[in-house]
Amino acid sequence: MKKIQFFDTSLRDGEQTPGVNFNTSEKVRIAKQLEAYGIDAIEAGFPIASQGDFEAVKAIAEAVSKTTVVGLARCAKADIDRAHEALQHANYPQIHVFIATSEIHMKDKLNMTREEVLQSIKKHVAYAKSKFDKVQFSPEDATRSEKEFLLQAVQTAIDAGASIINIPDTVGYTNPTEYGQLFNYLKTHIPNFDDIIFSSHCHNDLGMATANSLAAIENGATRVEGTINGIGERAGNTAIEEVALALYVRKDFYQCESNIFFEETKRTSDLVSRISGVPVPITKPIIGLNAYSHESGIHQDGVLKNPNTYEIITPSLVGVATNSLPLGKLSGKHAFKTRMNELGYQLSETEMTESFKRFKDLADKKKQVTVDDLHALVLGQAHEKAD
């Protein structure tokens, strides 16, 4: 089994979600929960960005004991120094240095030539290495960079001392086939590929972040970057809980394992959603309200006979108390009878047939039939009998 590490950037890239702003104590609370969830590395912030971010990274470095704590830095000495200062008390500090390598970013944003970018990588990765044991380098906008130049940039960073290379799909532009091929290209052209941690970093602009991250793993990546609930700028980042569980549920296919404690999934998701103020869509895989909810009669009947008929994830595995079988117009007699028994009603066959008919009539008029409706239904039936 190949070991996959998870790098959580909810507190850095995730905080780039418009409207999200974590204070230091919120960041520390989330960081501690990420540690409990089994995350291998936490990107705590961008220390040079503000005094608040610096203090939050410092506080997390002091609060977290087992997990690597990471600070982001541009290719600039001042950024690296500030990250070093913020991380000085971390048990396992790591720096994450980045610079863009796509033509559009180099020309229109950085106003730098290719040669200048390579020189900057060489100089700043070496400087970072003089201060940190673990140096990560990211060629920003890697998936829109010219492949041969990207290889040159990555090789330059490795030669200067980077032991972790992250390949960002900064604008969520790639697809699983292409992203997999890119990792494969790097694998075949970097002589000591296996000594380096290669990492995926995907954005979800075209809804492919999870699939792209999995494609990277299939092609040599041993680390996945992402956020809890997929929070992040624009359409967000890879949702860590999705990749982690996909690897687990399809171990037969991926042959991978991780350090994630799956039972902490829901608690972690709830905390990030509550503190960030970003709600989780009800249909969100793994942690959405409806992820273990079965509405149609055929599905409800199957789940009551054997949950595996329609559930590939046991809710308790990810810390969700139970599945649910909401009663609506598509529900069948099996689910109805089960619910009535749960509510304490032992109805005869004739009473059950009559109640079920009333239930169906009501369900046709309402989106969902509630427990109160069910009590009222039986009560109404009893009154009619008495009359």
Ligand code: KIV
């Ligand atoms: O998406 C991106 O390119 C980033 C970098 C800073 C790694 O978040």
Ligand code: ZN
């Ligand atoms: Zn990003």
